Structures are given as C-alpha cells and as structure tokens.
Amino acid sequence: MNNSPKAVKLQSVTSACQLCHARELCMASCLNENELERFDNIVGHRSPMERGERLFMAGEKIKSIYVLHSGSVKTYIESVNGDNQITGFHFPGDVIGIHGVENKVHTDTVEALETSSVCELRFDNLEAIVETFPSLQQELMRYVFREMNHEQEQLMVLGKLTADRRLAHFLLDISSRLKDHGLSESKFNLMMTRNDIANYLGLAIETVSRVLTRFQKQEIIEVDRRSVHIRDFSRLRAVYQDADLATDNTSCSA
Amino acid sequence: MNNSPKAVKLQSVTSACQLCHARELCMASCLNENELERFDNIVGHRSPMERGERLFMAGEKIKSIYVLHSGSVKTYIESVNGDNQITGFHFPGDVIGIHGVENKVHTDTVEALETSSVCELRFDNLEAIVETFPSLQQELMRYVFREMNHEQEQLMVLGKLTADRRLAHFLLDISSRLKDHGLSESKFNLMMTRNDIANYLGLAIETVSRVLTRFQKQEIIEVDRRSVHIRDFSRLRAVYQDADLATDNTSCSA
DNA sequence: GGCGAAATTTGACCTGGATCAAGGCATCGA
DNA sequence: TCGATGCCTTGATCCAGGTCAAATTTCGCC
Numbered sequence: 167m168n169n170s171p172k173a174v175k176l177q178s179v180t181s182a183c184q185l186c187h188a189r190e191l192c193m194a195s196c197l198n199e200n201e202l203e204r205f206d207n208i209v210g211h212r213s214p215m216e217r218g219e220r221l222f223m224a225g226e227k228i229k230s231i232y233v234l235h236s237g238s239v240k241t242y243i244e245s246v247n248g249d250n251q252i253t254g255f256h257f258p259g260d261v262i263g264i265h266g267v268e269n270k271v272h273t274d275t276v277e278a279l280e281t282s283s284v285c286e287l288r289f290d291n292l293e294a295i296v297e298t299f300p301s302l303q304q305e306l307m308r309y310v311f312r313e314m315n316h317e318q319e320q321l322m323v324l325g326k327l328t329a330d331r332r333l334a335h336f337l338l339d340i341s342s343r344l345k346d347h348g349l350s351e352s353k354f355n356l357m358m359t360r361n362d363i364a365n366y367l368g369l370a371i372e373t374v375s376r377v378l379t380r381f382q383k384q385e386i387i388e389v390d391r392r393s394v395h396i397r398d399f400s401r402l403r404a405v406y407q408d409a410d411l412a413t414d415n416t417s418c419s420a
Numbered sequence: 421m422n423n424s425p426k427a428v429k430l431q432s433v434t435s436a437c438q439l440c441h442a443r444e445l446c447m448a449s450c451l452n453e454n455e456l457e458r459f460d461n462i463v464g465h466r467s468p469m470e471r472g473e474r475l476f477m478a479g480e481k482i483k484s485i486y487v488l489h490s491g492s493v494k495t496y497i498e499s500v501n502g503d504n505q506i507t508g509f510h511f512p513g514d515v516i517g518i519h520g521v522e523n524k525v526h527t528d529t530v531e532a533l534e535t536s537s538v539c540e541l542r543f544d545n546l547e548a549i550v551e552t553f554p555s556l557q558q559e560l561m562r563y564v565f566r567e568m569n570h571e572q573e574q575l576m577v578l579g580k581l582t583a584d585r586r587l588a589h590f591l592l593d594i595s596s597r598l599k600d601h602g603l604s605e606s607k608f609n610l611m612m613t614r615n616d617i618a619n620y621l622g623l624a625i626e627t628v629s630r631v632l633t634r635f636q637k638q639e640i641i642e643v644d645r646r647s648v649h650i651r652d653f654s655r656l657r658a659v660y661q662d663a664d665l666a667t668d669n670t671s672c673s674a
Numbered sequence: 675g676g677c678g679a680a681a682t683t684t685g686a687c688c689t690g691g692a693t694c695a696a697g698g699c700a701t702c703g704a
Numbered sequence: 705t706c707g708a709t710g711c712c713t714t715g716a717t718c719c720a721g722g723t724c725a726a727a728t729t730t731c732g733c734c
Contacts, residue, residue: 243572246661251576268565310564311522317571318497322505324578325622360682368579370722375683407500583691614712624692629713
C-alpha cells in the first residue's frame, strides 16, 4: 500500500516521521503518535536539492512551506542594486518559507549549501492542517518568534559590533545551534563559503579571512578551510563581549 | 453606567473602538460592528505615557500585549556591553510586545518618544480572545510577518548600505509610513532624536547630522531640527538606490 | 592526472565614517 | 533674565575595515 522505497513497517512504526532523525527538532515534535501518523500522510517530500540549487525565489507565489529535513540552506533577500543580503543559515528542523505569507509571495530566496532535503506542507492545506492539529499552529508560531528574535539580535550585530566581535558571535551562534542538533559544539565544518559569511556579517571577505587567521594565531580557534575547532570558548566569548582579556598573543613570542 | 469621561453614546456608536482615530490601522479593523463592541469590552486602557517613559522592559514577564493608540515609541534590545540597539519605531495601530511570547518574557524595551497611549490585551486572555475572534488571530499574524520583513530589510540596510543610502532609506521609510497614517509624506516632524536615528542606522550621531545637512545643500530635503521637508523624492530614491544621479550640487555654485 | 574555475589568503594602500573637541541654539525652571 | 541642560552642528584628525592586486590552494571535470 505504501510504495515509498524506504518504507519500514514495524508494530509501532508506521510513519516516516517516526523514523526521522530530525524528529525532536521538527515542529511535528508536539504531535503524539497518532497525530504524527496522520500528519505524515499530509507531508510531501521532494527529491534532494544539490548544493547551489534553489528551493524557491523571492517574488514567487507561495505554494508550500517547508521544514528542512537534512542538510543546510541559506536564505537571502535581494538588495536594491543587485547584491543580496543573506538573512540566515538554516539546519534540519527549521521552518522555511514562512516569510511572505502575508501576501502569499516569497520575500526571500532559499539556496542549498550542500545536498539537502525538505518536507513540504502545501500552502493551500495549511489552514486546514493547523486546524486539525492545533498544537502545530502554536509550535509554528514559536518557531516564527524564535526566528524574529534571532533577526533582532543580528540587527545588533550589524549595527554595533566590530569585525572581531561579529566573527566571534557568528562562531558561537553556529556552535550552539550545532550543539542543539546533537553535534560537537567545538569541532565542526562550516557549510558556507567565506563569501557567505562576509555577506551575512556585513564585512568584506578579506576581513573575514584575516580575523579568522588572527583568532588562530591567538590560539582561540583552529581553522582549516571549512573545518573549525574552537579551542578556547571563554576567550571567544570575551571577544564577543568586547572584554579585552582575549586580545594579545598575536605576535609577541614569549 | 459607563464612567469614562470621554464616553459618547449615539444610536450606533457604543464602543470606544468605533470612535478610535486609528481604527483602520488597528488589527481590530478585521472585526465587524458586533465583534468590535465585544472586543472593546476586553481591551484595557492605560494612562498616557510621557516622553521617555517605558511601557515595559526586556526581561520582564509578559503580562499584556499592546496596540499603540496614539503617539510613537521606539523599541530596543540590550547589547552585550551596555549600549542598546534600537530595533524599530512604531506608530498608532502597531502591535507592541509580541516579541518574546515564546518564553513569555519581553525581549525588548519600549519607550515613548512623545506622549503616547496604548490599548492593552491581557496576555492570559490572549488565547481565549483569538479563539473568540478567529479573524483577529490572522490579523495579528499578518502584523507579525510584516514586522519580520521590515526587520529583514533593516538587515540589508545595516549590512550593505553606505551612510547616505541608510539615511535616504530611513527618510523614505518614515515618509511612507506616515502617509499610511493619513499624514503628509513630504512634510513631517521626526519624533526621535538624532541619537536615536544614529543608533537605529548603526552610525555615529555626527554622521547623521552631516548627511542630513548635505542632503539639504543638495536641495533634496529641507531640515530644521525635527522638521523635515522632502523636496525631491526621485533624487532621494536615487540616493537610496545608489544611482549616482543624485550627487553633486554640493559646493559647485553654477 | 592535468586543466580551468572558484575559493581563500595575504599584502599594500586608501577612504568612509568614527572619534575627539568645541561651539550654537532651543527649552525650561527659578 | 539668567544659567543650566539637552540636542544638534561643524571642524579636525584618525583608524577599522574596504578595495585592489596577486599568489596559492582546492576541487570539479574531462
């Protein structure tokens, strides 16, 4: 009856959602077993996106909203004269495509940073869905507000912080979010280019490169292309907080 | 029976909401006459705030959310080391205090820019209220998403634009919002200090001052303390769009 | 395995806007 | 009328980070 190639049938496991590795991070985590099974029937799946592939673009009519299932994506809005502004990086469980629901037109573009897949909720059922699962609506809203606060924090980053502090904040933010996903908070691979980081932080790519190598010289982090190892969290936090006790160690060999 | 000093009783006018000058801008605009009357009974009112007075502060438990009834306010979040980041300026009809509903704790502080008043919706009834008035929930969400998009646009402003372009965008934004409120889009009074503008735009106060006087010399605007007159919208837009055709006219007397 | 494009790093130099300093000008309370 | 105070402007100087240029590494792809 179920023709999904990956379908598994056990006594209590009847839905892909139940087997999902991102289950606790998904907004569907608020549903009970019974609800989850019904929810699973509604959710659509798409063939995975390759790096650089776009899920949707700003200006397109909203046909669905999505939950990132695996991989990672960046979202960006178009600036007046061509160059875009990256507004966020997203990991499994994150809701994608809710900006723009007001006018039913996407305001941002979503692009895969690596091979990624999403679960799809058709927009025209969305109201029916949240009516069927009231707790889902609440969970969705929790997500929206969390994102809103993250964006406000980013306003502070862009409005007030020096390049050093921006990078420190960025690394700590990525680290903490990866930790939430059960990954190491101290050793990880960045999934975005230096260009993406620079764009997101309102800096030049050269500045990003220079600050990272300086952090390395100061033995706060080790960095080799995409791989990052945070060696001294307290000093990294000190840089972010502008506490001054994290400087030096640059060129003065003791 | 109604001891409000300003109460007016006509055949069809039975609620303060019906007389409200900000009625079309309020989220209650989605309610019909009957609903509006019932809604009016739920809404609380507060004595007006004076300039500088705070409605609530970051960290406080959320007891209510508000709709700005008259005046104007700024919202700001606290930065790590003291200096705040203004996240927005708000006008009548704007919803205040929805950030932070996730954890039921305010994430931002709201401060009156002039004598202002708000309508209050107690947070513990909020769920009951939106159940009673389903269209209200939708309207509230529309507001949230609009605000979210405004914040994303501000990320672009802070991440990508030069000082000139930030000021141009700021003036155009304020102008368009005042227009929505039935006020002149070309002549208006700023309700915030230069310091507030500088903080909001991630600039030094001196830069704000200098750019505004330069715009004046270029005959794009006239500005005298708080009063602004936009004389040439197309050139102001050109500055925002970095179109270059708006420069000169600075010191070269023809 | 080698070619070409893309990503990253590093150095040299320059500039937009910050910082420092000082003065002007409304508003307000006594 | 007179400080006192807060807000704003203007000038001089400085520097964090942008821009330009070039070398190096990596990686997809034939």
